Amino acid sequence: MLHQFLKKRSITNSSDVWGYAKTIIPGGGELISKKAERFLPGQWPSYYHKAKGYNVWDLNNKKYVDFAQMGVGSCIHGYANSKINKKVISSIRRGSMSSLNSYEELELAERLIQLHPYSSMARFARTGGEACSIAVRIARAASGKDGVAICGYHGWHDWYIATNIGDKENLKDQLLPGLDAAGVPKNLQGSTYPFIYNDFDGLEIIKENRDKIGVVIMEPTRGVKPLPGYLQKIRELCNEIGAVLIFDEVTSAFRENNGAWHLLSGVDPDMTVFGKALGNGFPISAVIGKESVMNKATLSFISSTMWTERVGFTAGVANLDLFSKQKSHEKLVYNGKKIKEAWEESAKKTNININISGLDPLASFKFLDGAENVYQTFYAQEMLKENFLVGSSSYSCTVYSESILKKFNKKTLEVFEKIKFINDKGDKVENYIKGDLIKSGFKRLNS
Amino acid sequence: MLHQFLKKRSITNSSDVWGYAKTIIPGGGELISKKAERFLPGQWPSYYHKAKGYNVWDLNNKKYVDFAQMGVGSCIHGYANSKINKKVISSIRRGSMSSLNSYEELELAERLIQLHPYSSMARFARTGGEACSIAVRIARAASGKDGVAICGYHGWHDWYIATNIGDKENLKDQLLPGLDAAGVPKNLQGSTYPFIYNDFDGLEIIKENRDKIGVVIMEPTRGVKPLPGYLQKIRELCNEIGAVLIFDEVTSAFRENNGAWHLLSGVDPDMTVFGKALGNGFPISAVIGKESVMNKATLSFISSTMWTERVGFTAGVANLDLFSKQKSHEKLVYNGKKIKEAWEESAKKTNININISGLDPLASFKFLDGAENVYQTFYAQEMLKENFLVGSSSYSCTVYSESILKKFNKKTLEVFEKIKFINDKGDKVENYIKGDLIKSGFKRLNS
Incomplete structure (x- = not known):
């Protein structure tokens, strides 16, 4: 063997x-x-x-x-999973890539938009970290401000790991203690503003840096649930200072409910990021959001050959259909x-x-x-x-x-x-x- | 239909x-x-x-x-392709994801290392842009200098598109004219140094910024081939100033020869990036390189769930085996x-x-x-x-x-x-x- x-x-x-x-x-x-x-x-x-x-x-x-x-x-x-594999294998037999686009991309976009009524547009990638980076790129373009307030784990990319430039412990509550930001450009130092989950007072950092912060990205839940009024407070804060609110649901979506967890909270973000459970193990990730924000993607260059491949979309659609059907x-x-x-x-x-x-x-x-x-x-x-x-x-x-x-x-x-x-x-x-x-x-x- | x-x-x-x-x-x-x-x-x-x-x-x-x-x-x-699909479908039937790792990852690493004798280690991702970003992260960590000299197209990520902050035409010879760097943090302005392919005099910019430039990333060929001595000159320059040389072969590898195109040139980089043709359309990308450089990856956080999925590795191995067999x-x-x-x-x-x-x-x-x-x-x-x-x-x-x-x-x-x-x-x-x-x-x- x-x-x-x-x-x-x-x-x-x-x-x-x-x-x-x-x-x-x-x-x-x-x-x-x-x-x-x-x-x-x-x-x-x-x-x-x-x-x-x-x-x-x-x-x-x-x-x-x-x-x-x-x-x-x-x-x-x-x-x-037999039901999902069957659809994926059919897609592969009918060619998982071509010079034309996969229509399953539109089906997956529709499914996600329907589940999240505040959203009307979607973009796709293959990993959660990539999707978070796309969301932050679009949000920065939309708000015109580069500063990003962060709460939770958002992947390996420069914009996030930059938090640890100068202090290896800045991400100890969000990711891992002692994480060196080796290889992340030092010019990015100070571009993120970490805040601690469920700490109302900690939100002052966002208010204080209102002129700099254009994006707030956070996991709306993970280890614990939000205290009453906590997500609402952040939503109001974003409206007040003109920041785009992104819920990173790479881990939390499709667990306690059919869609992003925040649907249970009654608080809508401007954008939501999906990954992990979206394709039942096949690589696919997504960013959805309000048209006014999402359309800012066309101002920036966000493009990749492999994002157009068919298996990810097929797996996503089959997985979400199974989720809905089986509750x-x-x-x-x-x-x-x-x-x-x-x-x-x-x-x-x-x-x-x-x-x-x-x-x-x-x-x-x-x-x-x-x-x-x-x-x-x-x-x-x-x-x-x-x-x-x-x-x-x-x-x-x-x-x-x-x-x-x-x-x-x-x-x-x-x-x-x-x-x-x-x-x-x-x-x-x-x-x-x-x-x-x-x-x-x-x-x-x-x- | x-x-x-x-x-x-x-x-x-x-x-x-x-x-x-x-x-x-x-x-x-x-x-x-x-x-x-x-x-x-x-x-x-x-x-x-x-x-x-x-x-x-x-x-x-x-x-x-x-x-x-x-x-x-x-x-x-x-x-x-029937031969590749057969292997991929077998992998999917035997589960394309689990809590354990895919051994096919090691097989693909071995194939790439064997084809490129200067290399001894590999990392994998799913898109070409992601792989270029990983290579640049590792190279920056290895050289200790953040500046990146660029020549060619290297994806959508911040570190590269930052070239156009302040001037929409900086990437006109490498990518597209009029590309706005919307959403890319302005702190990154000046962190890249574009140079024009086959222009010997243009390499002066690297010499002049020797204290800042720690990475040179380039497509060793694409539209045209290198002039005699051009790649050698860049190799020497990198040795001289202590910069890591990355050949971005996302597009050029597995076209004119079995492996990266630079094997035909006689010039070895420190790292090479693969994408596009690596999996015959299934999403898989790779970074290979010398151990002394590649091992610097362990100083930095570079990690993603979807990079461990099996289809990409299986497709890569099947595709490279077919390539070798059929020449x-x-x-x-x-x-x-x-x-x-x-x-x-x-x-x-x-x-x-x-x-x-x-x-x-x-x-x-x-x-x-x-x-x-x-x-x-x-x-x-x-x-x-x-x-x-x-x-x-x-x-x-x-x-x-x-x-x-x-x-x-x-x-x-x-x-x-x-x-x-x-x-x-x-x-x-x-x-x-x-x-x-x-x-x-x-x-x-x-x-």
């Missing part, structure tokens, strides 16, 4: 491939969130051969149940609650203190007693023995069955009981960890 | 869809090069239903022969020469002056007599009547047959003869154009 090109290099185990990867790809891969160091250094399988439903097979053909993040939150309808958010919330329940019940029964956060379909937890990363590493290690992939977050999908949720609950409890047992006998959990501990922070994670 | 969602809007003709698109997508689409205004305003079919080999079917199921640009130069092995460059060059011949012979036989340029697989021509856009519009209009899609460029693919190349030659000659006939009788070609003339320049093209 292990592929020829790996056998040639005498790599015989799926978990050894990660070490090899680091010799030909700086940092090992394209996404920090998929790094072995983040889950279970030295033991994590890292590479897959096959994925279907909630199962993943590694390069040794060992089968796992994925309660980690289901493709970092992209595969809400499960891996290799997928109901299942995503239900399953997410079950995941939170598993952690909560296990913690209660074993008297281990944890903190649970996130929207139900984007659930996270944190050990509060002892060294967080020791317990977390042990949890991942012991669950892996039971063929469960887990991390500190578990993103919901519609295809989890009652029985697999029950099994997840049972196995989670067993690991918590082991932790209790080890502690009760006066031993240290650290002594039971085979490899290295999970790493956190930018520097250690990105090495 | 015309899709339900268009019928609902009383849109009954493929060429009318473009007008509707502009009401929901600013500018109508995601790529300026696919705009109807660039080919044949009011008559261009704009949208496709199916594409196979060198054929494209519009939304009315009308079949065309594509001698325009074969997916803007992406589909070198023809549309819906595709030989066919691409042969067919490209035939296309140039068709223009050249037609011009000669009718005494119409034209100028032909570009690598053989990336051929372009220009009418020199009379109003260029009048003749060009007429050429596209008359060829469309014969079910040929044409523009001022024709990018080669391996699947053109001898008979279709002959037919292209014959039909091209017939249109040139019509132009001659109209001129000879003292009439104007303009009088025979049904719609609007082709537009050029940023403002008119992007409206």
